[in-house]
Amino acid sequence: MKAWEKNIRQVEPYVPGEQPKRRDVVKLNTNENPYPPAPGVEKARISFSDDSLRLYPDPTASDLTDVLADYYGLNRDQVFVGVGSDDVLAMAFMTFFNSDLPILFPDITYSFYSVWADLFHIPYERPALDSAFRMVKEDYYRPNGGIIFPNPNAPTSLLEPLSFVRDILDHNQDSIVIVDEAYIDFGGQSALPLLEEYENLLVVQTFSKSRSMAGMRIGYAMGNAALIKALNDVKYSYNSYTMNRPSLIMGAEAVKDEAYFKETLAKIIDTREEAKKKLTELGFFCLDSASNFLFVTHNKVPAKQIFEELKTEGIYVRYFNSARIDNYLRITIGTPDQMEKLYGFLERYR
Amino acid sequence: MKAWEKNIRQVEPYVPGEQPKRRDVVKLNTNENPYPPAPGVEKARISFSDDSLRLYPDPTASDLTDVLADYYGLNRDQVFVGVGSDDVLAMAFMTFFNSDLPILFPDITYSFYSVWADLFHIPYERPALDSAFRMVKEDYYRPNGGIIFPNPNAPTSLLEPLSFVRDILDHNQDSIVIVDEAYIDFGGQSALPLLEEYENLLVVQTFSKSRSMAGMRIGYAMGNAALIKALNDVKYSYNSYTMNRPSLIMGAEAVKDEAYFKETLAKIIDTREEAKKKLTELGFFCLDSASNFLFVTHNKVPAKQIFEELKTEGIYVRYFNSARIDNYLRITIGTPDQMEKLYGFLERYR
Numbered sequence: 001m002k003a004w005e006k007n008i009r010q011v012e013p014y015v016p017g018e019q020p021k022r023r024d025v026v027k028l029n030t031n032e033n034p035y036p037p038a039p040g041v042e043k044a045r046i047s048f049s050d051d052s053l054r055l056y057p058d059p060t061a062s063d064l065t066d067v068l069a070d071y072y073g074l075n076r077d078q079v080f081v082g083v084g085s086d087d088v089l090a091m092a093f094m095t096f097f098n099s100d101l102p103i104l105f106p107d108i109t110y111s112f113y114s115v116w117a118d119l120f121h122i123p124y125e126r127p128a129l130d131s132a133f134r135m136v137k138e139d140y141y142r143p144n145g146g147i148i149f150p151n152p153n154a155p156t157s158l159l160e161p162l163s164f165v166r167d168i169l170d171h172n173q174d175s176i177v178i179v180d181e182a183y184i185d186f187g188g189q190s191a192l193p194l195l196e197e198y199e200n201l202l203v204v205q206t207f208s209k210s211r212s213m214a215g216m217r218i219g220y221a222m223g224n225a226a227l228i229k230a231l232n233d234v235k236y237s238y239n240s241y242t243m244n245r246p247s248l249i250m251g252a253e254a255v256k257d258e259a260y261f262k263e264t265l266a267k268i269i270d271t272r273e274e275a276k277k278k279l280t281e282l283g284f285f286c287l288d289s290a291s292n293f294l295f296v297t298h299n300k301v302p303a304k305q306i307f308e309e310l311k312t313e314g315i316y317v318r319y320f321n322s323a324r325i326d327n328y329l330r331i332t333i334g335t336p337d338q339m340e341k342l343y344g345f346l347e348r349y350r
Numbered sequence: 351m352k353a354w355e356k357n358i359r360q361v362e363p364y365v366p367g368e369q370p371k372r373r374d375v376v377k378l379n380t381n382e383n384p385y386p387p388a389p390g391v392e393k394a395r396i397s398f399s400d401d402s403l404r405l406y407p408d409p410t411a412s413d414l415t416d417v418l419a420d421y422y423g424l425n426r427d428q429v430f431v432g433v434g435s436d437d438v439l440a441m442a443f444m445t446f447f448n449s450d451l452p453i454l455f456p457d458i459t460y461s462f463y464s465v466w467a468d469l470f471h472i473p474y475e476r477p478a479l480d481s482a483f484r485m486v487k488e489d490y491y492r493p494n495g496g497i498i499f500p501n502p503n504a505p506t507s508l509l510e511p512l513s514f515v516r517d518i519l520d521h522n523q524d525s526i527v528i529v530d531e532a533y534i535d536f537g538g539q540s541a542l543p544l545l546e547e548y549e550n551l552l553v554v555q556t557f558s559k560s561r562s563m564a565g566m567r568i569g570y571a572m573g574n575a576a577l578i579k580a581l582n583d584v585k586y587s588y589n590s591y592t593m594n595r596p597s598l599i600m601g602a603e604a605v606k607d608e609a610y611f612k613e614t615l616a617k618i619i620d621t622r623e624e625a626k627k628k629l630t631e632l633g634f635f636c637l638d639s640a641s642n643f644l645f646v647t648h649n650k651v652p653a654k655q656i657f658e659e660l661k662t663e664g665i666y667v668r669y670f671n672s673a674r675i676d677n678y679l680r681i682t683i684g685t686p687d688q689m690e691k692l693y694g695f696l697e698r699y700r
Contacts (some may be wrong), residue, residue: 004450
């Protein structure tokens with residue numbers, strides 16, 4: 001090893017779900033939305049001024065934060081936007097988790113949490129989900145440097161009720177609690193109404209799932225103005241201009257079309273409930289999903305085998321080779337047509 | 351202070367140059383390009399598929415890295431792209447500067463360097479530029495945890511020759527040397543030809559200046575494959591999908607149009623040389639710029655006064671209230687028309 005190589009940071013990189021370039025793939029592996037973004041997004045793209053690209057974007061991203069604040073009934077100083085919720089969450093780890101006490105998150109959860117904690121040298125502990133993959137609230141009653149969990153959780157798809165979130169907050173008035181609501185629009189109740197009562201609560205959401213804009217990279221955090229200011233201070237000191245001009249303009253249009261949003265959600269929820277029935281008939285046990293994916297295990301055939309055989313057929317789902325969940329598959333809810341192709345193939349395992 | 355507030359990171363945020371919403375401003379304060387992006391960028395925008403936005407972008411950003419690699423005669427595994435060169439540089443600080451020895455950069459330079467070093471708890475020392483604002487190469491002959499400098503330097507506009515960069519590399523075989531070439535296309539010689547000889551060299555460039563795409567947020571680093579892999583590993587562990595789909599497609603088109611690129615550069619360089627003459631006539635001393643801005647001081651009137659009076663007139667330039675440079679102005683090269691407005695106003699100080 002050369003001397004200069006010693007100063008290179010060693011990380012175990014997160015491996016994202018595959019993004020195959022083949023177009024004929026039935027892509028149910030990264031929880032994308034099967035429907036296009038709201039029509040206003042196209043209109044905003046078409047009327048976009050290319051000449052404006054020579055200028056830096058608005059560092060405060062006000063076009064987008066104002067629309068989000070309006071939509072959620074918040075003040076504009078209560079909203080922070082970033083390059084996908086991964087950027088927002090990583091920034092939140094850096095901003096809020098600076099204690100010597102460990103932060104807490106479940107053992108089975110979004111796999112980026114431990115990666116960020118390692119990257120930023122943040123100590124952490126991972127209380128185990130119970131045997132039904134539920135969070136045990138009492139595990140979060142101990143001294144800690146912060147708490148983060150997704151609701152619904154991923155990859156389990158399970159939702160905790162608002163009373164659960166409130167209980168965690170009631171027992172943690174001394175640390176910052178982040179609720180990662182990437183999938184909340186698919187049937188959960190957001191923790192947003194708790195913002196007025198709990199000034200140590202940060203709620204994070206994304207445009208990647210319910211708003212069909214994974215390719216645009218937009219995420220956002222909502223909380224009291226002091227938390228949002230702290231996030232912005234770190235952002236400004238890291239990269240003042242993270243959101244490019246097309247994101248600011250096209251993102252705002254996506255939020256404005258409430259009717260399209262509700263319609264798309266309803267379609268996905270319908271397909272999910274249908275999928276739950278079909279997959280159960282086909283020998284799968286499905287956890288009770290409140291998201292745009294199902295977390296399933298088959299009563300005879302190992303998940304890894306199904307995963308590989310589906311892939312050969314051009315049907316991509318997600319398999320995690322991790323303790324406790326290595327016999328499960330995470331299946332994104334696609335269009336009814338895509339799901340029919342999936343059911344057709346799965347018949348062989350019945 | 352509440353208990354949870356104690357864990358919030360305290361930072362001194364970087365203050366970016368103003369981005370006024372008024373459209374009648376003569377905006378010479380953030381080194382943007384006065385000409386629009388290459389015509390191919392518009393074509394790529396118009397033919398962009400909005401439906402594709404529902405899918406995550408390619409995490410390897412290969413559409414863009416391949417075009418850049420072709421353009422610079424490198425292999426694709428020698429190019430890393432990020433959300434502006436600020437994102438690339440911050441990622442490079444996190445990836446490469448992990449020594450107990452201080453990193454080195456000039457006392458007068460891009461002000462983000464010290465902000466990132468503070469943010470990531472990286473020790474640093476800032477050797478002083480000499481009285482002519484030149485780097486003193488011998489100051490970089492001591493043990494260090496890494497070196498970074500812009501060439502041309504900002505805000506001084508001064509270029510160091512390739513022999514200077516080579517000398518720094520020859521004396522620093524044990525640490526990683528980053529040359530930040532945000533302004534290199536405006537008349538400097540890039541350190542890229544040194545990549546074959548020095549595997550500890552990283553060259554960083556941007557689309558924000560010479561390619562007229564500050565609003566799109568695209569920067570890139572070039573170096574040996576081991577350095578680029580290390581950057582990607584950190585990126586994948588931070589946010590796998592930083593570059594949105596429009597950036598990847600529109601950015602690639604900007605690189606492909608060499609003729610437009612050269613033509614735009616020639617216009618800006620012409621205007622700069624003219625500006626140097628005019629401003630000298632008007633009583634300014636101008637450093638010898640190899641960039642798209644001038645760093646100037648007036649023989650009678652304090653810089654701060656000129657800055658404020660220009661602003662009242664709707665002419666924005668940059669003033670840094672910092673030791674040694676608080677009697678200088680940084681003036682971006684605009685269109686000839688914009689510059690005429692500037693000269694006209696400056697007549698009063700003659």
